[in-house]
Amino acid sequence: QVxxxxxxxxxxxxxxxxxxxxxASGRAFRSYEIAWFRQTPGKxxxxxxxxxxxGDNTYYADSVQGRFIISRNNARQTVYLQMLxxxxxxxxxxxxxxxxxxGPITDEDEYDFWGQGTQVTVSS
Numbered sequence: 001q002v003x004x005x006x007x008x009x010x011x012x013x014x015x016x017x018x019x020x021x022x023x024a025s026g027r028a029f030r031s032y033e034i035a036w037f038r039q040t041p042g043k044x045x046x047x048x049x050x051x052x053x054x055g056d057n058t059y060y061a062d063s064v065q066g067r068f069i070i071s072r073n074n075a076r077q078t079v080y081l082q083m084l085x086x087x088x089x090x091x092x093x094x095x096x097x098x099x100x101x102x103g104p105i106t107d108e109d110e111y112d113f114w115g116q117g118t119q120v121t122v123s124s
Contacts, residue, residue: 002026002098002113009094009118016086020118022079022096030054033099034079036070037108038092039117045095047106051079059104086122093117 008020022034035050049070050059058070069082079096097111105111 002029002032004096004098004113004115006094006096006115006118009120011121011123012086013124014086014088014122016122017082017084018086018120019083020081020094020096020120022081022115024077024079024098029077030074031100032112033102033105034070034072035097035099035105035111036068036079036081037095037097038090038120039095040092045108046092047108048094049081050099050104050106052102059106061106083120086120088122091120091122093119 003025005023012018030053033052036048037045039045048061048064049068051070051072055072067084072079095117096115098113099105099111
């Protein structure tokens with residue numbers, strides 16, 4: 001089992017950048033692939049990016065490819081999401097999630113554990 005906690009969300013101006021962190025507790029962290037999702041009120045969670053257990057493989061949604069970068073530090077049990085060139089439409093609650101399976105899984109129902117989310121607001 002693994003527990004996840006997101007941090008780093010805040011108000012940022014359009015065109016700015018922001019880095020989110022997903023800190024994990026539990027000895028099984030290296031067994032999980034980790035993904036980032038986001039959600040706005042009234043909409044389903046949107047898959048953004050996913051990283052394999054060793055960081056060798058990453059997958060991105062088309063909507064963020066080239067602007068968002070996912071990475072992980074297993075020694076610190078943390079996964080990061082670096083977000084560049086932020087737009088107002090990136091405003092959302094951002095979540096990290098853990099999955100024991102391998103591969104580019106984008107369906108939120110396939111994920112085993114979730115954090116509580118961190119709010120990102122992009123506005124001038």
